[in-house]
Amino acid sequence: MKVLSNASIYGLRALIYVASQKNEKEYVSIREMSESMDISFHFLTKILQTLTKNGILYSSRGPHGGVALTRPPGQVFMVEIVKILEGEDYFDTCFLGHPDCGIAAPCPMHDFWINVKSVFLDRFEKTSLEELSAKIKEGKLRL
Amino acid sequence: MKVLSNASIYGLRALIYVASQKNEKEYVSIREMSESMDISFHFLTKILQTLTKNGILYSSRGPHGGVALTRPPGQVFMVEIVKILEGEDYFDTCFLGHPDCGIAAPCPMHDFWINVKSVFLDRFEKTSLEELSAKIKEGKLRL
């Protein structure tokens, strides 16, 4: 079971990586991240570019260049990242794929799916990069 | 957000279609289903073939041929269909894609994901084709 594309997963992991850095102001090298997390450098670069375009990251070229968060990790929430990388309509889906599933004509899984989606939305809205990176810093979790 | 491939969705919908038939013993034509549900006939045929190979359906060729359930709809549960069409390891995934995410080295979403997956598993284990088709028969739901 998978709810995020690889692009979103890599993007999230990279953001957590950046968020768990000691010095919040310093740029983190994409090359360093790609090697440390064993993600294709070029692919990761492309994903981080869209996060930069969408105002989540600053970026700088040249020596000591890389990316950095535009906001403190505690103010960046999963839901925003997911919507940028998966699309604004991420939560507007039907379990069985009907384009217009709703109260008027619900599919057999409608009630269950509405519930599940609200659990995801709630969690994504409440989870910040700070929370995600906190235990990484303590070495209790892995990226 | 999507948790099932199109193949699984089409397979499930077709099974619900078969299950909501008046006469349980009669074969249901794949052509009829594909047209009624607006699914590619050849694609649906392929999907139903794997369900036939896996003992979920009987099939018969020629006039009045088609597919029929091998068991009463009340004895066929979603979890079985999903595992056939998505793979046995459907519930053995990490939210962030780590192949060996576990208690020893959990990812930052591990606890949440374990919970969500158990909700899905529980629901899939308890939901039969009979339940899914019940309200279709009454015309209260759509396929």
Place this chain on the structure above:
DNA sequence: TTGGTTTAAGACAATTTAGTCCCAAAAGAA
């Protein structure tokens, strides 16, 4: 200013998923 380093941008290739097509095989009917 020159050269090395690093992200930006976009073309390109590989893989996976989705869907199409053709013909064979089985079943029923004339």
Place this chain on the structure above:
DNA sequence: TTCTTTTGGGACTAAATTGTCTTAAACCAA
């Protein structure tokens, strides 16, 4: 038997996702 209908099986195509590569642009330091 022979013809028609319908599923079986596999090759093929299309689209989306994933990943690679090349070149340009920006930045830094010597």
